[in-house]
Amino acid sequence: MIKLLPTKISFRNIKTDTLFIYSGHFFFFVLLLFSIYFYKERILFTDSAFQYFKIINFEKINIEASRYGAILPQLPTVLFSKLGLNIKLLTIVFSASFVLLYYAIYVITVHLLKNAEAGFVILLVLTACISQSFFHPVTETHQSLVFTTLLYAVLQFQNFRYAFIQPVLAIFLITISFLAHPVALYTNVFVIGYVAIDKKQLKSAFPYSLILLAVILAVAKVMLTAGDSYEGRFFAELFQSSETVFNLSETQSLKFFVDRGTTLYLAVIILEVIVAVHFVRRQKYLKLFWTLGIQFVFLLITVITYNNGDATLMMERAFMPLSLFAAIPFMSDIKHKRESLRYIKPLFLVLIVLLGLNRIYNQGKSFKLRTAFNQELLKKTAQYPNQKFIMNKEEMDNHFLAFWSNSFETLILSTIDVNVPTQTIFLANQTENYKKYTEQPGMQIFMGADFWLEWKIESLNPKYFSLPANKPYLIISMDNFENDAD
Incomplete structure (x- = not known):
C-alpha cells in the first residue's frame, strides 16, 4: 500500500513575479467583465457614441484627429458589422475589444518579453488614476500609455535572437504610441531615458536616436495640425501661455488635480514619494532628476494646456500619464532583499488595483442610472x-x-x-x-x-x-x- 505524503505549500515559495502574473490575468478578467456589464455606459457616452455610430453606420474604420493608433480596437467591430452581427452584440464587442487589446499586450509583455513587473504597470495605468475614464474607451491616451509600457519591456529585454529586432520594435512602438496620442512624447522620452540610465547606455547613440525620433514626430504633429482643429486649439493654448504661467494657481486644471490629491491621485503620490526617498537614500540622483524632471515638465504643460478646464473624464485622461511615471520606477527599483518584506510590494500594488476597480465599479453604477x-x-x-x-x-x-x-x-x-x-x-x-x-x-x-x-x-x-x-x-x-x- 502506497502512503501519500501531504505536500506542504508555503507562501514563501511563491515568487513575486508569479504573484504579479496571475493577479494580472485575474484583474484583466475583471476588467473584461466590467467592459461587458457596463457596455452601454462605456459606448453610449459622449465621444464613444459618436465614433461607434460612424463605425457601424459606414462599416469601416473611423479615424479622429489623425490618431491612426485607434485602428486596432476597431477591427473586430468592423469585421462583425460586415458579418451582420446584431447591434447589441456588436456594442459589446466594441466595448470589450479595448480591454482585449490591452490584455494581448499584457500577455506579450509577461510571457514573451518575460517582464512581469512591466505587465503589472499596464494594470496600474488602467486603474490607478481612473474613474470616469474607464467609460471613455475611445480616448487614445489609454492606448498610447499601454504601447509605451510595451516599449519599456522591449528596451529592457536582452534575449532577442537578432540584434536588429530591438531597435525595429522600438521605432515601431514609438511611432504607433504617438499616432495613438501625442502625449506619447512625454512617456516615450521618459521610458527611453530611464532605461538608458538603468542600463548605463548614456554613452550610446541608441537612446538619443530614439528620443530624436519622438521629438521629430512631435514637431511634425504640431506643424501639420490645422489651427482650427481639435488638437490645434490645444496647441494654440500652449503657445499662448505666457500669462497663464504666472497665474497657475488660478487655473481650473491645477484645481482639478489638487482637489483630487487625497482621492484619485493619492496612490500615485504615495508611489512618487517612496521612489523619491529611495533614490535619495541610494544616491541615484540621475534617476531622481530624470523622473521628477519629466513629470514637472508634463504637469506644467498639462496645467497650461487645460487651464480653462474640461469635462471630468477629459481632465482625468489628461493626467493619466502620472500613473506610468510613478509605476515604472517603483516596479523597477523598489526591491526588498529581506524575506519578510518581499511581499509588501506586490500586495501594496494589488491593493491599489483593487481600489481602482472598486472606484470604476461604483462609477459604473452611477452611469447605469443615467442609462x-x-x-x-x-x-x-x-x-x-x-x-x-x-x-x-x-x-x-x-x-x-x-x-x-x-x-x-x-x-x-x-x-x-x-x-x-x-x-x-x-x-x-x-x-x-x-x-x-x-x-x-x-x-x-x-x-x-x-x-x-x-x-x-x-x-x-x-x-x-x-x-x-x-x-x-x-x-x-x-x-x-x-x-x-x-
Missing part, C-alpha cells in the same frame, strides 16, 4: 409617431449630465432595445433655433451634433437604423410626460 433614465425616456417618447425629437439641454441636465452626443446615444440605445422603435433626441440650448426641422415634413434629415448637424436619412445604415424620412422633428419637454401621467 436607465434614457431608456425610460425613450419608452415615453415612443408614444409619438415622429421618432425624432428636440429637447432643451438644460432640462435634461436637471436629471442627468447630458452631452452633445445625445442624438447618437439615444439612436443607438433605442435600436438596441427591441421594445421601443428607433428614436433620436437632439439636445438644444435654444430649441427655437431648430424650428425649421419641425415644420418641414419633407426634410429627410437626422440631426447629429452642432459641428455636424445634418445627416441625410438615406445615409443611415438600414441594417441598424430606421428613422422616418417623411416626418418632422417634434419639440418635447418633460412636462409633456408629467401631464400625460396626470
